[in-house]
Structures are given as C-alpha cells and as structure tokens.
Amino acid sequence: MYNNTRGTYFSALISSLITIIFLSNSAQAQSGYELNSGWKCAPVKEVSADGTRLSTAAINTANWMPATVPGTVLTTLLNNKKVPDPFYGMNNEYIPDIYKTGADYYTYWFVKEFKETAAAGNQVYLDFRGVNYSCDIFLNGHKLNKGVQKGMFLRFSFNITPYLSKSGNNKLAVLVHPPDVVGNANGGQGGDGTIARNVGLQYTAGWDWIQPVRDRNTGIWDKVTIHKTGAIRINDTHVITNVPGIRQPEGPQKPATIRLETELSNPTSAIVSGTLSYEIDGTVVSRSVALKPNSTATIKLPDYTLQNPKLWWPNGYGPQNLYNVKVRFTPAGKAPSDQQTIKVGVREIQTSWNDHTGSREVAVNGQRVFIKGGNWVISDAMLRLSDLRYDAEVRFHRDMNLNLIRVWGGAMIERPEFYDACDRYGILVFQDLWGSGDCNGRWIDPMKKDDQWTRRKYPDDHGLFLRSAEDQIKMVRNHASLAIWCGGNEITPPEDILVALKEDILPRLDNTRWFVDYSNSEEMSRNTLGGNGDGPYGIQPLSVFWEFKTYPFNSEVGSVGINDDESLKRFIPAKNMIAPEYDESSRKSKTDSVWDYHKYIGYDTSINKYGKVKSAADFAKKAQLVNYDQYRGLAEGFTSHMWDWYTGFIIWKTQNPWTAMRGQMYDYYLDPNACLYGLHNGSEPLHVMYNPVNGMISLANNGYKPMRNMMLVVKAYDMAGKEKLITQVFCDIVPASTKRVLSVKNAMDQMAAKEGAFLSLQLLDTDKKVLSENLYWMADKNGDYSGLQKMKEDELTATARYVKPCQVEVTLHNKQNAVISFFNRISLVDAGTKERVLPAFYNNNYISVLPGEEKKIIIDYPNKGKNKLAVTVDGWNTAGNNPHLINIAN
Template sequence: MEAHTHNLDSGWSWKERDFGVASVLDEVPSRATPEALPSTWASAQAFPSEVHVELLKAERIPDPFIGFNEHKVQWIAEREWLWLSSFPFSSRGDNGKVELCFEGLDTFCDVYLNNRKILAADNMFRSFIVPLDVTTLQDQNNQLLLHFKSAKKIAKDLEEKYGRVRAGSTNLGDPSRVYVRKAQYGWRWDWGPELMTCGPYRPVSLITYAARFSSVYPRAIVSHAPVLSPLLKVDIALAGVLTAPESARFILRNSRNKTVIREEDVPLSISYHDREKLEINDAISWDLRDLVELWWPVGYGKQTLYEMEVVLLTQDSNVLDRQIQRIGFRRVELVQEPLREPDQYGQGSTFLFEVNGVRMFMGGSNWIPADSFLTELTPERYRAWLTLMRDGNQNMVRLWGGGVYEPDIFYDICDELGLLVWQDFQFACGVYPAHDAFVASVKAEAEDNVKRLRHHPSIALFCGNNEDYQQVLQWGGIGELPARLIYESVLPAVVSELTDPAIPYHRGSPYGGKGWDTADPTVGDIHQWDVWAGRERPWQEYGQMGGRFVRRVLIRLLESHLVDECSLLPSEFGIPSIPDIRTVNYWLAENEDQRWAQSKLMAQHNRAGNHERRFAIVMNENFRLTGDLETFAHL
C-alpha cells in the first residue's frame, strides 16, 4: 500500500454560525450531501479559502478596499463561521493508517468528523495531523465540519484573564492581539486595514499509508572556506506498520536537467520496539566533491539546485512512500566580531553575512503579506514581486514578524532567484505573554516551521521578533518582557536542535547593545525611523544615521547630483508614500469630493501616524508645493 495524499479541496460549503441553534452539530443535517444542504449553506467558490473572500465572491459585502467600506465589514470578525465537506473512504483491509492533515486553520477552529470532535486548533501558524480510527469511517459521506470562532472576541477574553499590556500605538491594532497566535496585521497596522478574517487558508488532506516518511531532512553541508567541500547527509523518520526487512533508496538529481548524480539503496534495521516509529540520523553520508556546484546569492554566482528523492521500499521492492525535496549546497554565517578599528560610531562589532566564505553586501526589502487575504495570492504574484526585487539589485528579503510564515512556493522562488531570506518568527511590537500554554504553542509552531523551511538554501537567518525589545525601551515604565523566555531560550533552542548545518539565530530586530539597547549603532541591527518619524530629520542625513547592518547607498537627487554616502543603514528604514495614481483612483471610486491629499478618504487609506503633516514636511523641504493629487502622488 503506497502512501497516498488526497487533497480535500472540493465540495465545500460554508455559512455563518446560527446561535439560535443550540449545538453547532445541529446546523448540519445528518449525512447531508452538498446538494441537499439547506439554502443557508453556500457553496465555496475556492478552497483553501477565507470568509471575506467567500462573502466577496457571493456579493454579500462591498469591496473593503474601496472608499470607507472597511468600516462596513467589521461585523465579520465578531461572528463565527462554519465550513462543511464530505469525503469517501475505501478501507483496503491491510491494517493501514489514516490521518487528516490541516496545513493552516485561521485560527480558533473546532474540527468534527462524523459528529465527533477530533481537534481544537488555536494557532494559525501550525499544521495539525490527526490520526483517525478506521472503524469510525464510512464508505461514503464522511462529514468534516470546521467551526471557526471569533479570534477578536477570544483575544479580549484572554486579555481579561491575563491583563492588558502595551502593544504599539493605536495604528498597530488592539493590544489584545498579543494573546492570539494569528497574523497580527489582521488587527490593522500602520500600513494596512483591519480585516480580521478566518477560514481554512491552507490545504486540508487525507493521508493513507501502511508506512511512510514522517520526516526527511537532507542536510547539504559545506565545509569552511577555503576548501568549501560539499557533503550530503540525510536524516529520516518513519511512521506506520513497519516490517523488516525494508530499505530506503536515495537519489540525488540535478534539478534542472534531472541528471542522476548519485544513488544508493540503504537497508533499514527495524527492531521489535521500532515497529510503529523509527528515526535514523545520517542514513546516508555522501562526499560530493567534484559532483555538485555551490549555490550562491544573486550577483555572486549561479543558483544551482538539486532534488533529493527518498523512496521507502518493501522487501519485494514495492513502493511504500516517496518524498522529494529541493536543496542547494551553501554555507551561511552571521559574522559578529570586534572591529579592528573604531569607525564613526566608535568601537563595536560587525553584523554581516558570509556565504561560502565571501562576506557580502546585503541590499533588500522588508516583506509584509502581499494581500490582506492570503488565499488570493498565487505563485505568479509571488514570482512577479520577488523577481522585481532581484531585478532591482536586491539580494535579501526580510519576512516581517507581524505577518505569516509564507507558503513553500515563496521560498522555492527565493531559492531559484538567489534571494537570501531573513525569517522573523511571528511576533511584532508588543509585550507578549509567556504562560505555559502560550509557550508550548509557540514551541510547536516554531518546530513546524523550522522543519518545513530548513532545507531551503535561501534561508539565512531566523529572528526572534520584530521590535518587541525596542518598543519596551521606547515606552518606558514596563518592568519586564515576559517573552524573553521565548526569544532567548525557546526559539534559539528549536533552531539549534533542528538545523544542521546551523542556521544563524538573532534574538530580535532590532537587537544589540548593552541592556538590549536597540538604538546602539555599534552592535547588532537597528531600525532607523528618525527620518519619517521620531526626530523627523531630513533624508539627506541617512548617511550619518546607520548601524552595523551595512548597506552602501547611492542617492540620486532630482538635479542629477549624485551623493555617495557609503552609509551604514539599518534592517528597517524608509518613508511611506502615496501609491500610483491608478491605485488611488481605484479606492476613490465615486468619492470625487475626496480627491485631495489631506482628505478623510486619503487618511482612511494611510494609517502611518501623523502622515498628513509628515508628508507636508518632506514635500516642502524637497519640492515645490502642489495641490494637484496626481502630482502629489507622483512626487
């Protein structure tokens, strides 16, 4: 029996929870097919999906990105929502295993199978695998019900239980968000709207198997420079009904032309005690000198990739399972060592990346979720944005901590384009808790995502949080940061234990200096917002406002004067702007009376603090003033 994954991506229906019905199970007619459901159920137009997306496609809500419509859809976050589907199951009578896999449930979701509760999910960033009792499954019409509760209400309940904390300014959402493992931008941010959605936003599948790989970790190891010798080791973990003798076949191919580079069958020694679960480290160890090429960031060499296929075989060479992962051979290090000589900021240490023995200039962008509704993103949209970065001479993307861990396709594209990835864990601008249940959930979340991402050659750094240390220092009056336990103990331990070769870990962004002095330009990285916000200094002073995360900036002024600042600039900085006038025209719609830079509708679509006054300052200092919106947006 070969392992099979059946995607449950069709036949879904959804509805709003009716609290006039005592039990959520009573909202589902017994053994009803999608065609026989009451009219209160609507057919899902897509899957995976989210409630806002379904409501939009059903024309039950206005476009929240137009005009003031954002305010008209806030009720959605206060309600509860149901998704329903059914699937057949054919038992093959061979003592096989069956599991349901949920790759992403946003966020508080009770899952029922045939009227029996099998899961209570409470973390958007986790995947959940639920073993099923085969005897409870029917040949046809196994009903799967997903009950999504209001994260907004639950967050307030948790705040009532644990206490109100600080979590940024009012344009960074309600502080209760820190108690919920959900994308923080959903509560609104200074760059986006408050659109707190829910739903099965990543795939749901049914897995059947006799024995399968529960984990395959190809460890592409490169020795220290100048030798840079490539070595491949593979760790595997098995689950199911394991019977000896069995073997695993390892095949390494060039990802581009599929040429087989090396292949080996390895017998598996399975004892009586291992018959349900088995872990084997270093199942193979291959010296690949002269057989493979190194992977390089864009601008430094080729992005050579390889496919590692692992096949689980029975004694009769029947296939039980197979997995393929794409890898690249590279060595990445975060170099923090004392400066040989003091610079303009004094003595301190470096903060730079070294790949394959080469210390590199890092120029890049911070990445926020590219859509408020994650299921609307396609591989084509991801590729277009990331290709734009590469073509703009960028070689690193930082995934910001108030969003999500992106899907696999994002990191696949980064591997192909040669973009290094700085991956924040998902914490942003808040005093997060550290009670036992919260820490346990975060630990499981970190393990899920580190295991999922660690084989990508583009992953250069895992970072504990975005601006949590900095926010505490800026506000003052906060005696402790409970989540230091997470940033300084739990997360680094997960990264250390699960990555080999080791992927660097940094406690936070920004982080460095004595007593977490996140503004210290001599240690770690900094976020420099004293041009747009803070002290509101002229942008021409960027060259004197840097830190140890180095970027060389060439600034071309309108008068074609070239300023070469050789600047030390931070991991986060910038100035917000009005978007292209075509985007402005889209959200203005029929509201022509709002077509001016300081109108209420323009403010509705720009959450940056005091943006009207700050835009005016920057415009006044650098351009002729204008009342024309098109010219204002262009400048």
C-alpha cells in the same frame, strides 16, 4: 448584497492566470491531492446539528453558502458579496468588527464532501496546514481530534483510514473558532495589544499601515490535503548541506557534504522492514530499516560527498542552482510506501562579527554578502495566498537587486511556496518569530489595555508557542533561502521561550543558521554609542543617506512610496482623488479622509519642488520622481559605506498586503512604482554613483572578482539637451568594495545653478558595452527643479515587438540634438481597455533617453490568453502630454 466589481479586481486577475503552473520546491506526496473546492459553510448560530450529524448524509448542507478554502470567513463573505471590498475606499468601516459582534459572529462550520477509499494495507491521511484559531473536526460521524485542536501555526494530521466510507463517499465537517482573544481595534499598533495574547497574527487588529481585519482572519486559511501511503509514511525530512572553504560562483568546485534524516511513522500493528533511500544527482544513498508497530522514528542516512557541486548563491552573487532530492521508503519486496521530492540548494550560511563596523556580517559559501533587504509583512492581509502572487512579489525583490527579505514578526512564518520563490530568485530570508515591541511590551503605550509587565508575558500559552515554533521550523528548514531566525520584532519573546529556542529547539532541529534574539538586537548591530535601533523613516534629504551614519546593520530604514494615478484609482473613489496640500508654515498636510484611512505618509515639500500641484494625478506623477530619488539615494548612500560603516540595510518596507499608501515598491495589485526602479538602479551589483553632497563619483563592486579596464564617462546636459563632456577616465575596482574616483561638484553646481541640469554617468567595458549607467536630475541654486517645469516636449519614437511567447521588447529612440526624453513609464496594457497587464515585469522602467540614444526594455508577463496587447509610453515631457499607445508587432 454588495457589488464587489473593484473588490474582485485581483481575484479576477488570478482566475485569468490559473494556466500558469509554478513548480513547487516543497516536499510533495507521491499520491495526494488538495481539498480546495466544493466546500460549503454556515455561521454557527444558524446551525443546530452537532458535528457528528453534520458529517453524515443525515444533514443536507448542499444549500449552504459556498466557502473559500483555503481562506478566511471574510474572504468567503466577500466572494459571496455579503460584504463590500475592505480594500476599497472606506468600505472596511461597513464590515462588523469581531470585537463588537462577539466571536460567534465569525464562528463558522465548513463542510466538504469527497470521494476516497483505502486499498488493503494502505493508509490515508487528512492533513491541515493552518486553521485560525481552534477547531473541531468530524468525518463520517466520527470526531477526529481527541482534545482541543488549537494553534494557527500548527500543522496537524489525522490517519482517516478507519473512518473512510466503504462506498467512497465521505463528508468532512470542521467547526472553526476565532482567536481566543480578538483585541480591541482602537487605532493603536495592534489595537489594544491583547491580540498578542494568542499565538497568531498581530496586524489583524490594525497598524500604522493597515486597518483592522474584521474577522481577525478566522478560517481554514491554509491547505487541506489528502495524503495516501502504504504502511509507512515519511514526515519532516531534514537536509543539511555543508560547503567548506571559500568558494567562487564559477569554475570547478571542491566537494560538498549532504546530510539527511527523516521521520518515519508506522501506524500498523506489525513490524515493517524495508529500505529508506534518497537520490541526488543520479546517486542513491540508502539504509535498511525495521519499524516497530505503532511507532515513529527519526532515521539518519549515511552522509554523501557530492563531487563538483553546483552551488546556490544569493541574488547578484551567482546562480541559484537547485537539486531534486528524492526520498523514498520501500518495504521489502513491495512498491514504495511513500516518497517525496525536495528541492535543495547546496550552500552554507555563515555569520561573524565585524569589529570595524560593529555589526554582524553574513557570508554564503565562505564569501561575505552585503545585505540589501526589504521588510515583508505578509502577501495578502486576508490570507489569499497563491503561488502566482508569491512568485511575482519575490521576483520584484529580485528585480530591485535586493538579496534578502525580512519577514516581520507581527505576521507569520511564511509558507513553503514563498520560500520556493526565494530559492528560485536567490533571496535570503530573515524570519522573525511571533511578537512585536508594540504589542509585547517594549514601550509605554496608552493605547494598550495591559501594562508593560503583563504584555511582556504574552502570549498566554507559552507551550503552544514552542510547539508551533518546532512545527514551523520543520516545515521550512530545508530551504536554501532561509538564512536567519529571529526571536521577534524589536523585542525578544519571554525568557523561558527564548531559552528554549536557543538552547533546545534550534540546536536540535536547525543548528546551521544564525539566530538573533530580536530584530534590532545589539547582537546584530551596535552604533558608536553602543546601542542599536532602526530608522530613519519617512522622506529624507538625500544627504542624510550619504552623510548620516545610522545603525551598522539597519533592520528598518525607509521612506515614502505611493503609486501613480492608475494605481490610486483602483481603490480611491473619484470624489476622493484630491491631492494633499502641504503647509510650509505648520509643516502639516491637509489630506483627504480616504487617503488618511489608507495611511498616506507625507511627501512634505518635495513635490512642490517640481511645480505647483494641479491634481491628484499630477501629484502622483511627481511623487514618482521623489520615489525614484529617495530609494536610489538610500541604496547608494548605504552602499557607498559598504564594509566601512555598514554590513547591511533592510528597507521598511517593500510591500503592502493591503491598499496602503506608504512603504511599497509596488501596490497591492502588483503594479510597480518608481521606488522599485530607483532601487533596481541604486542596488545593482556593479554600480556607478554620485554623492549629492560633495559631488564625488564612486564605484561599487559587490561581486567576488576585480573589475578592470573600465571607462567611466561623465557628461552633463542642460534642459535643452545640449551635451557637455566633463571627463572620461579608465578605472578599476577590487572585489567587495567601493572606490572614489573624482568629484564633479564645481562643474555641476555651475551648470545647474540657473534652472538645473542632468548628470549622465556610464561605466563601459573594453567593448564599449554599458556595465552601469545613471542619470541624475539636479536642482537649481534654490533647490527647485525649475528647468524640468518648462522642459520642451521630447521627440521620442517607440516600437514594440513580441520576442517570444509572453515576452515583449520595447525600443525607445530619441532624436539627435533633441531634449532628453525624461522619466518614461512603460506599461504593458490591454489594447482595448488600456488597463495595465498585472503582473508584468520590466527589466527597467522610468527610463530617460539621451539625445541620439536608443534603449531597449524587455517585458515578461504571465499568459493572459488571446487578449490583444499594446504598450504605452508616458514620460515627464511626452509630446502632447498624453501617453503614447504602441502596437506590438509579431
């Protein structure tokens, strides 16, 4: 028995927030419910009865272990304290790995009792949205699956009407087997690579950002639902929206066309006639249908012309309008047999080749979109997926001013709830199919069991891959956010799969989106030498982002990303809170074993430029300055060459599904770090920025309207807070462009030479309202931040008040003639424990306040009940060097 106090940190957080309801955009049954509680389980080696008997009252399973469904075997074991939390410290090493134990160790029976009967003439279905990897299913003594039920990425459904108990008391038993090939987690990318012989997750055998998942995510990992209908069931509706011409986000719109078809199934022995209809914006479109007995048919409804449509736009370009499309089948003279509501964004995705950049560009509603994206692996490595977590993570991407998430090919096609969140927040999705260059043979790799020729043929079952692709495409194709399909990560699938996708499956099921054959294909991007790739990775001099021309649509480029001390303490034992030591001569870091285990990536010399490290907490605090600078610089460097060198960039990566210490803008526990706010700054749609190489101040306008009569105000501050006005000048900028304004290199070099300086940029409208602002801290002539190391304490005051339920406004005010109050981390906390409220969303953070300036920060947070909250302010030069605790006024 293990005490998983730390391991249940996030589980407890979710439990405390279950009162928050997120409206799902997925099609929902008129009459249905989820079987998500009351499950029991036992390992197969401890069960002698077969499924026929287990699914009856003859076998008492009441004393079996409580099971988590949806969930994996490992999640159930963790929740029952049978294993330690694999996300904490070195605990993962104490959990048996399936490669060594054998598959039976993680092969489990799951049972569930539920009440249900079928009214005369009605049908009841049992639906599974995901089981890893194969299973046998029994209900009330009957085996439901006729053949092998295999495929992690296959939904499957059973009409259980004939098998329901007349008493209404039913018992379901499911035997779940692990992946056919579990792979040797030998430390390679995807272990020895054989995990890719399945059509499933590859990261579970380990990667350079995660340790192996010991059960390889075996289990009933996605939703199990009961769906009740009349005679006819509606399946896999497909909605297409056509938006011709070049549109603007505001003003009256020319018409759009709505096209809809759906699959109807009639399991009865009689012809069923009725009306298939859908309703949008108050108008009903319908068609009379007669369905043959025991048949399934795809029915196309008449096209509908939607007048003056409210369009859907990516984040930063316009609103995310969504329509409810209500689909219904009504038999003649009867109540509706089945119905569903789908949220639809009216928009059209286009792509074209940009000869100037040598890359593909994406347009929405006729307007091109400069792609600013983040690479996403999966929300939780143990598949503990939730609406709340999806909403929080996608919202963070919106808050970073990004407009795209790429879902990486070593994981899965994301769940509809993820796409719901992307629809809400305007995040386009670049969706990989299953495969990676690492496992699937792109490179020679001594860690792999099979040679490249063999790995190139993975997976073993090409038919299963194609069936799974068809099914998952149908599952998510109605989402406005889905923009790009991709054959795989850094490699195409085998040729027969690729041809089937390009020439049959996608043209037949979803022909309105761009399909790129692999993630860094030359069909997507070609550099001046004619090839494509990705990178650079790791920490970079800021000059690299501005001056080094990389791939014109870069699918992976990234840097560092550890969180601060509060975050690290959640998964690193106190004895291991030891800061890395970088050796200048060997260019290597001496790193604690737990930091290594959690995939620390080096900050090299960048931390020492802020002064000698005193502790792990000091290291992590200084790392936030580096984080902010790196990701602001990355976004600004790419944006500065928008439509000249680049049509887009996608950061590797923006989140971690495990407690890793690299490539993340927020930690696993949804606590943001300075990377997020550096990106928030550098990626804003209208932006003023500074080139650290030549001192040029530039503007970027991502929008579709010209911006005129703006005042650019350029000031410098020394370390004592003394202000120097360098210039102020009126300027304007045309849509979708960047513009160089002036260089301040000589002035800033001179001012910063001794101990560094601050550069303040503000872009004001005619009412003197700030449209964009930026504060840069400049190193001295030796490249060190010597002035920051001896900065005086600030004279900041802060107040906080509740604006409305679940929203707090924080006001920061700096005294006139004081020093700059630099780099303040604002945190919403429990007033008693001082622990941060997670998740919480800040409209800005890591705030610097100039002398005489006032700034306001808005914090949104989910309802946590009646706990008393407070705000802490912790800056670089906070008086007393301790965070200030601010009570919140009503």
